[in-house]
Structures are given as C-alpha cells and as structure tokens.
Amino acid sequence: MALDINITKRLRHRKLASGETVEQLRYVLNWRDPRTGAREQRFFERQKDAQEKRVELIAAYERGTYSAERKTLTVADAVAAWLDANRDAVRPNTFASYEFQARYVTGPLLPAAARLATKQSGVGARPNVRPLALLGHVKVQELTTRQIRAWHRPVSEEVSIYLANKAMAILKAALALAAEDHEFRSPAMPTGLQRQRDKARKAVLTPDEVARLLDAAREDHDKGVYIAFPFLAGTRPSEQLGLLWDDVDFSANLVHIHRIQLKDGTLSEVTKTAAGARSILMSPLLREMLLAWRLRCPRKDGALHRVFPTLGKRRAWRLLRENGGGGATLQQLPRSDLGADAKAAEPGGGGAALGASFLHLDAAGAGR
Template sequence: MSVFMASQVPSITKRERLRKLKTRTVVQTRYVVNATDPRTGQRKQFFFERLRDAQQKRNELCDRGAFGTPGPQLSAQVAPELPARALAPLSDSRPLSETPPISPASDASPAGPTIGDVVTHWLDGLDAGLKPSTRHYYRQMARYILKPTPIGSTLQRRIWARDGFPEGVAMLEALAPRPLAELTTADIRIWHKNLAAQVGQHTANATKKVLGSALAQAAEDLHVRVPVMPRKLGKGRVRDKKKILTPEQVGLLIAAARSDAERGLYYAFPFLTGVRPSEQLGLLWKDIDFGRGVISIRRMQELDGTLSDITKTPAGNRELPMSPLLAEMLADWRRRCPGGHEPEQRVFSTLGTATSQRHVVRGLPLTYANFRTSYWRPAFERLGLPYVSPHSARHTFISTLQANGIEVGLVAKLAGHSNATVTLAHYTQAVRGGEVAVLSLEKAYAASSSGIVRQDP
C-alpha cells in the first residue's frame, strides 16, 4: 500500500489494489500525487491511471509555487515510498467527539495520533440510534485495544477486574499507546494471535472488527493512511445448528395452545410469527391492527424488562401478516389479558402464580428469564416434546416456510433480515427427511420422461 510523503514537495506514489469482480480478480493500478499546502497544512491527493498524467499534475502544482518546488524528475520509475507521517495528536482537554479535524503533523508532534485516539474517536461517534446494550458491547471489545490484557484464566481475569491486578501479573501490551503511523498489518496479525490465545478466537475476532471500524473512520475523518486489516485469521467458535421441531411436533404444540386459554398464546406465538423473543415480549396492543390483519414490530425488550424503541437491525422494523388462527387467538386473549388491552399495555405480561407470594402480581413486564422458565419450558414438559429454546421457534418458522416453497426473499423480509444470505446461512434447516427429496427427484424425472417415445433400434 502506498503512503504519502512527509515533505511539502509533491510526490508520486504507485498504488496497487486487488478488485474482486463477479468472475475474476483484477489488479487496479493508480498513481497518486500527494501534496501538502504549507500555508494551511491541508493535504491533497490526485489520482491518475497513467504515470505521465500524474507527473504532469505534479509539475503543474510546483509551477504554481503553492506546493513547494519540484524534486528530481521521475521518468519511468516512481520514487520509492517513504514512511507515512500521521496527523497531530488530539487535544487531551476535550473529548474526541468535540475535537475539530486534526491538522497535519508539525515538528512538535511528529508521532501523530495514537491508536487509542482513533478508537476513542470512533466510540464517541457511535450512532445514537444503536441500542445501549450494543454500544456497551462495542466498548467492552474496545477495552482489549485500549488497556493491557492480563495473562491468565478467564476466572482470574474476572477476579482481577473486580479486585485489582496483583503485582507481577504478565500483561499483553495494549495497542492504544502506539502511534497510528507506525502500525502495520503484521503488527495487527501478531496482536490478534496473542489476544486469541488469552481470551479466545471469537473475542479476538470481535475486537479486530472494532479496530477495523475505528481505522476506517480515521481514514475518512482524519485523512490518514491506515494499514490493511489482516485476513484469514481463523474463525471463532463453531456454533451447532439450533434444534428445531418438525411440522408435526409444531402442530401438536399449536393444538395444545388453542385449548390452553391461559398460557397457550405465549408459547404458540413465536412459531406462528417467527419473531425474536425480545420482539414478542416488547409487543404492545397498539402494535396489533386487527382491521388490517398485521402486527407491527417497532421495538424490543431488554433483558431487564425495559422497552427499547429500536429493533435489533433496521430491517427488524417490519409488519407481519396475521394468519386467521393467530388473529383468533389474539382477539380471545385481548379480552382476558391481565394487563388490560389499552394501546400502551403489553400483550405478554406476567400472569402471577398462586404458589409464590413474590410473583402473585399480574400484568407486570415479563422478563425473558421468567418467560423461559415459567411459560415456555413447562409447555414442552407437559406435552412430552423435545425442548427447544424460544429462539429455536424462529428457526423452525423460517425453515418450515422454506421447505414449503416460499421464496427466500419473502422469508427474509418476514424474519427481519436485511440480507437473504443470513436467512439461508444461519436459519434454514431441513425439516423433512432425505427420502422426500429422492421421491421428489424421481417424480420430476418421471414427468420429464413421460413424453419420450421409445424407439427400437
């Protein structure tokens, strides 16, 4: 990767990048004229496909006298690349989010911003539309960049985080103090390898994504060159496919739910809609339009029972059609819902129990832990069905639609996926046996050959 020359004299560098097309990968070559205005310190770049066009532009800039005097003429060979010079460090007196764009480096601060600066800058600029828990997750991952990581077991690190680090604990060096200008792809690869050995491949990969996002934003906002993120560093933990129910088992569960007027809708709803558990528990009566026959997913519930007016992804904000069966069950439940059926009341609230004074109150927000323990699991135990998690009902919903020939684009829309690839890669599973596929294939062959007349030789 090319870098821009620290001198105020315009320079030319050659940039080669791999571009993936649909059928092949090509090498794209560009010649970049790098110049810095000595009066304002503003950095300029001009891109050309041919070297002589870049040389002509460089000479034009030099002739104006605004960008210094020309250096040695470059004929057929481009000047060797020099180490990148980063931008000046941010002021410590203000948060990064309030700091104006950084000017080019001066002699007083040749090192430029550190990696900690750009990561903090990225964290401060996180979209306010993100869920608080999502922002918290990003900050948790960023700590492996901003702070040294103690070498020890998971339990030891938790104890040390609570009680403080004892003397003599070995630490993995944090990337934060390093000047951004000195960071290389090889440095990131070594750091990732060491981090994965301590905290696991999954956490190391997630932290690398945070670093990559911070570097990409630094390249856009601060106009600095950043190293290419290393690839093929290994996948995180391989998750087993979630267990799902067969259509026959779901049919048995739905039949039981119809006769269970008190709790049936609680465990039938995700199989009939494919919603996430957080979306089901965050549903309000104003989100259900019986006239139009649709359910609007506009919010979700956090683990502590509070509502968030943000769905998991923008595609999660969607409308779901109600089947006649679901509309009937919802209408019946609306008349008996313990929390009432006012627009702002929750559809799925606590029902209370006569065996516990602690949970006797009805109509309160139903947390996920309570839902899973008191409403979901007992239904499977009573019916003798194999236990699956509430989120597995979503997998069952998607897989059954796919097995019945519903196009993947529509399934992805109903599931709240912005990309059908997610639907296919992570949610779709076989709900029928292989013999069904073989019989279908044989039937197709038979239909194709029925019109062929055999001719004797």
C-alpha cells in the same frame, strides 16, 4: 533533491447510518517524506485545493521550512474518537457492547488463567501477572497488517475467536474514521485468520414436534401465546416483548413490527436493524390465539397496552421430546423469516418449509 508530489484521484465508498452507500470523490497528494522516507498523503474534495497545497509544500521544502505535520495518534486515541462519534448514534446497550469489545483492541489483557483467578476470588483480587499489551499504544500511522494479524492471534486464544473478530471490526471502523480526520492511509485488514472451530450445531425441531408444541400452547390459556407467537410470527424476543395492541391490525390481518423492548424493560421506537420494521401476515391460528388472548390480557390503567406484559421472571417452556425431553426459553427462540408461511407450523399444516427455514434451538439449552 526535489520534493516529488503526485496528485491522484480516488473514489471512496462510505456507508451512512441509514444504510445508504455514497461515493466520495477525493483528490490525493502522494509523496514520501525526504527526511524519514515515510509515505505521506493528504485528501482534498477539490482538485484546486490539492494543487494549491502541492505548490505550498514544494515551496516550503525549497525554503527549508518543510514539515509533514504528522500528528501523534495512537490506536487507543482512534478507538476513543470512534466510540465518541457513535455514542448517540446507537442504542445504549449496543454502545455498551462496543465499549466492552473495544477493550480487546486497546488492552491491556490479562491472561485467561489470571482473569479466572480474579473471578473466583470473589473480591476482584488480581494475581501478580503481567498483562498482555495489545494495540492501544501503537501509532496509527505506523500500524501494519502484520501487527494486526499478530494481535488477533492472542486475543483469539485468550478470549475467543468470536470476540477477536468483533474487536477487529471495531479496529477497522476506528482506523477508517481516523484516516479521514487525520489524513493517513490505514492498513489493510489481514485475511485467512483463524476461524471458530467445533461450534455446536443447533438442534432443529421437526414439524411434528412443532405441531405438538403448538397444541400444548393452545391448551395453556395464560402463557401459551407467549411461546406460540415467535413460532408463528418469526419475531425476535425483543420485537415480541415490545409489541403493543395498537400494532395488531385484525381488520387487515397484520402485525406491525416497528419497536423493540430494551433489556431494562423500556421501549425503543426503532428496531434492531432497518429491515426489522415490517408487517407480518397473521395465520389463522395466530389470529385465533391473539383474539382469545386480548380478552384475558392484563390491562394498564384499565386499557389494553402491551400484547405481552412481563411474566415477572424468565421461565422455561418444557417440550417433551422422544429422546428424553428438554426445555427452551423464550430467549432461545430466534427470529424466523417465515412470515405469512407460518401457517405451515399449525397442527396439520404440513410444515415442510418450517424445518427448512427456521425453528433452531440452542442444543445446549435443549438439555436444561
């Protein structure tokens, strides 16, 4: 029986760290191992290299020295290699989230009841319960779409659908990297998986409520600008807290966003996403409040530095509502894309676009 090896041409699309998508032309050797029947593939940048490897494999098979040279690589190995490749490519807090989510790929995973008992013990005592085996021990060359679907179900039930989907994204990325390095075809990700149900709808402030909030913020000369700024500028909390006075251009009437504050209080000169670096047009109300705040803003070594120095602790801003009141913290004011249209949020400014495009508050947080 002769060794039948075909050469095909494949155009692969790869997304770079910059967000740019590039096309890679590869020549692929395709055949089945005559001993095991397993599918084999080898990728080459040049057609000449693929042809030479094809001749080499056929000659080795005819001499009786053929070997597919399949390396034993597990899912745990692939995930570890992917984490190492991304360690210096993302911010430390982002990498920490990758490490946390990767545990739900490799395992083992204690059942939810056992994890709760460990937490309630106060000393980390683990109950005598057998953990669930996940995908860590499975060889990547043998991993199938059916196995991935079977893995996704218990993770969704024991942890959450959200984290199961996050873990699957890491699995997909790790397999893609391993396929390039070790020349195998990674399985397709399953479709039609369980979706998150009963997700609480976010409460939306009405334009009248926003106008009342901004009126109250104007009266609070010490902390009002902290609350009004995300409504008028549409920034993330990390972008707001990382803003320096050098980024506020009163002559051009712009606020330039190109850094964030990390969880440890330090500044990062990159935004969360590439699209996060932008310039925001100040509305008249925002300009008025920032000019007034600049006179009272705490200095660093006698000079203006941060626009929003830390208040020392997390504080709640009470917004009295007709249905019984409620509160929202700065962390619950998500980013808005309103930009220059933030004028609609000013008292008497209408606010038609406001209610349609942003100002969502966590419904759970509205009752705290």
